[in-house]
Every structure is written in C-alpha cells, then in structure tokens.
Amino acid sequence: LIRLPLAALLGAALALRPRRKGTPPRSAQVVQTQIILSVVAAVIMLVVGSSLARAFGIVGAANLIRYRSKIEDPKDAVVMLSALSVGLATGVGLYALAVASTAFLVLALGIIESFEPKTGKSFTLKVKVGEHTDELRPKIEAILTRHNLKHEIRTSSDEEVCYDVNVPFEMQTDNVTNALLKLDPEGHATVDWSDKKKKEK
Incomplete structure (x- = not known):
C-alpha cells in the first residue's frame, strides 16, 4: 500500500x-x-x-x-x-x-x-432608493461590509447603483435586502439580486 x-x-x-x-x-x-x-x-x-x-x-x-x-x-x-x-x-x-x-x-x-479558498455565489446587485440613490452609496456599502460580503461597484447613477457581490453558499440574502430597503423610509426602494452565472448562460 x-x-x-x-x-x-x-x-x-x-x-x-x-x-x-x-x-x-x-x-x-x-x-x-x-x-x-x-x-x-x-x-x-x-x-x-x-x-x-x-x-x-x-x-x-x-x-x-x-x-x-x-x-x-x-x-x-x-x-x-x-x-x-x-x-x-x-x-x-x-x-x-x-x-x-x-x-x-x-x-x-x-x-x-482544506487549502481551498472560501468561495461563494456571484450575484449582480441592483439597488434603487429614489432619485438620489448615488448619495446613499456609503450607507449601501456599509451594509454589505457589515454582512461580510465582498463587493465591487459596477455602475452608479442618481437612480441606481449596481454591484458585483460574492455571497457565501450558506448565506441567505434576506437580511441584507431588508437592511437595504430600510434606507428608504417611504418604502419605494427596490433591491434586485441576479445570479451572474445564469445571466451569462
């Protein structure tokens, strides 16, 4: 042997x-x-x-x-x-x-x-919080950081910000979504997670 x-x-x-x-x-x-x-x-x-x-x-x-x-x-x-x-x-x-x-x-x-780096699922995250969404970028990124999500800005405008986000396999995005929605007290905010792999196919 x-x-x-x-x-x-x-x-x-x-x-x-x-x-x-x-x-x-x-x-x-x-x-x-x-x-x-x-x-x-x-x-x-x-x-x-x-x-x-x-x-x-x-x-x-x-x-x-x-x-x-x-x-x-x-x-x-x-x-x-x-x-x-x-x-x-x-x-x-x-x-x-x-x-x-x-x-x-x-x-x-x-x-x-055991030597493999920890990976996760790749998502495209789009956040809309009214007409001045871009001004809320620091708060949005603070929420992502607080939940230990690796993120990179893709596009940014007054109405929408878009990120590439890596989410651990065992993690649910509900808590993150709820935290982002609370940025708009009037309840008009929208948060969209789209799977990058499915999108590429």
Missing part, C-alpha cells in the same frame, strides 16, 4: 512544480486534480494488473463519465473516476485494496480541499 502515498507524493511534486516568472498562476482545481489523478491511476493499475478485460472495462466506464456527465470542476470528474476504480476493486474481490484506497483518497481530498 506504499504505492498510493508514493503516487500522491510524485503527483504533488509535478503539480506543485516551481512556476516560471511571467507565467499565469495555476488553477487550484487543476493542481488538486493532478495530485488525485496520480493516486487514481495507481489504484486502477493495481486493479487491472495483467487483465486485458479489466482494462477495457475501465476505459469504457471512464468514457461514460467523460461524455455522459456534465461536470464543471475537473476535480469532481476525478472523484467520479475514483469511485469507479474503488467499485472495480470491490467487484473483482480486491476488498483490502478497495478499503485502503478509499480511506487514502478521503484523507488526501480532505487535506487538499
């Missing part, structure tokens, strides 16, 4: 290799995928051994994942491949390998994902 940690170590050495000056930073998702893929490849080779039939079975199943699954994060595709390799190991009776590789992959994914 030393093969799995060794595969992870060698994969990490390749994924975390020094970057040349002037080159763009590597995507965290790609780095994680390269490390886990090394482990998955080791598990698959242990399952396949010298069996040609098993090799063809894995290729067919991997193609099914590739062309039938809509996956945006490359790491998710590798986790699916991991599940495939563990299932194959169990199916051919390599129970110790299946259990050990599952435990190692869970540990490796836990360590790798």
Whole structure:
C-alpha cells in the first residue's frame, strides 16, 4: 500500500512544480486534480494488473463519465473516476485494496480541499432608493461590509447603483435586502439580486 502515498507524493511534486516568472498562476482545481489523478491511476493499475478485460472495462466506464456527465470542476470528474476504480476493486474481490484506497483518497481530498479558498455565489446587485440613490452609496456599502460580503461597484447613477457581490453558499440574502430597503423610509426602494452565472448562460 506504499504505492498510493508514493503516487500522491510524485503527483504533488509535478503539480506543485516551481512556476516560471511571467507565467499565469495555476488553477487550484487543476493542481488538486493532478495530485488525485496520480493516486487514481495507481489504484486502477493495481486493479487491472495483467487483465486485458479489466482494462477495457475501465476505459469504457471512464468514457461514460467523460461524455455522459456534465461536470464543471475537473476535480469532481476525478472523484467520479475514483469511485469507479474503488467499485472495480470491490467487484473483482480486491476488498483490502478497495478499503485502503478509499480511506487514502478521503484523507488526501480532505487535506487538499482544506487549502481551498472560501468561495461563494456571484450575484449582480441592483439597488434603487429614489432619485438620489448615488448619495446613499456609503450607507449601501456599509451594509454589505457589515454582512461580510465582498463587493465591487459596477455602475452608479442618481437612480441606481449596481454591484458585483460574492455571497457565501450558506448565506441567505434576506437580511441584507431588508437592511437595504430600510434606507428608504417611504418604502419605494427596490433591491434586485441576479445570479451572474445564469445571466451569462
């Protein structure tokens, strides 16, 4: 079972290799995928051994994942491949390998994902508070800051201000909306949240 940690170590050495000056930073998702893929490849080779039939079975199943699954994060595709390799190991009776590789992959994914920056959902926020909305920008931004929302001004006019806002996945925007609506005592304010990803599609 030393093969799995060794595969992870060698994969990490390749994924975390020094970057040349002037080159763009590597995507965290790609780095994680390269490390886990090394482990998955080791598990698959242990399952396949010298069996040609098993090799063809894995290729067919991997193609099914590739062309039938809509996956945006490359790491998710590798986790699916991991599940495939563990299932194959169990199916051919390599129970110790299946259990050990599952435990190692869970540990490796836990360590790798602990370094991921916290992300959230991207929204376009439009706020209208009467004819002098632009004058209320400091108060609007104070509310966003108080709720720990990362924001960036997009457009600003007398009648409307628009922001790009990053909202944590577990957070509801109701409290923020209510706070923004209270900026207009007459009750004419409007607050609109639109999902940027859906808008781009």
